[in-house]
Amino acid sequence: AQRVTQPEKLLSVFKGAPVELKCNYSYSGSPELFWYVQYSRQRLQLLLRHISRESIKGFTADLNKGETSFHLKKPFAQEEDSAMYYCALTSYGQNFVFGPGTRLSVLP
């Protein structure tokens, strides 16, 4: 069965510090991995997906199939990055499975 875990419910870092939000998944096939973000009072929106291999708002995520991980990283956190972050997985013909989410708080 597909499963996504995010071990940290809350992550607090100071502005300018590096940040890494962890995501691990279990799936036997070839999944598509995504990071979604929900800023305060806004709808959930896509941040990035692994097949795009792009950096969005300074965030990057690398799919590590050996470790079944898709950690989200940013070298220098900003206060506006404070939000709820969800890691998600899907595969052909399946629904999106979301992790429980990590609340990132960037302190001034």
Add this chain to the structure above:
Amino acid sequence: GAGVSQSPSNKVTEKGKDVELRCDPISGHTALYWYRQSLGQGLEFLIYFQGNSAPDKSGLPSDRFSAERTGGSVSTLTIQRTQQEDSAVYLCASSRDRNTEAFFGQGTRLTVV
């Protein structure tokens, strides 16, 4: 429309009443998803539509919950005989096809009193 639209945005209902939640997906999107987000919890999958059919209903928590989609577009989620534990934000999302980016609506906040 420009994005996924859900109505109503807020709904307060008495325990035992039935409620209908509506989702208008982005035009042309074939896949549609319903999720539930409870306070302090993550996203709980409810049901997934591909066109008008629902290949995965595994997340519906009880037989009080049902959903349909007509014309490959609008979907309604119905909760019968609502209970207090049904209180949550119900999110709808659509995607152009399977495995492509899912776009979310703003959600319907349901409060059962």
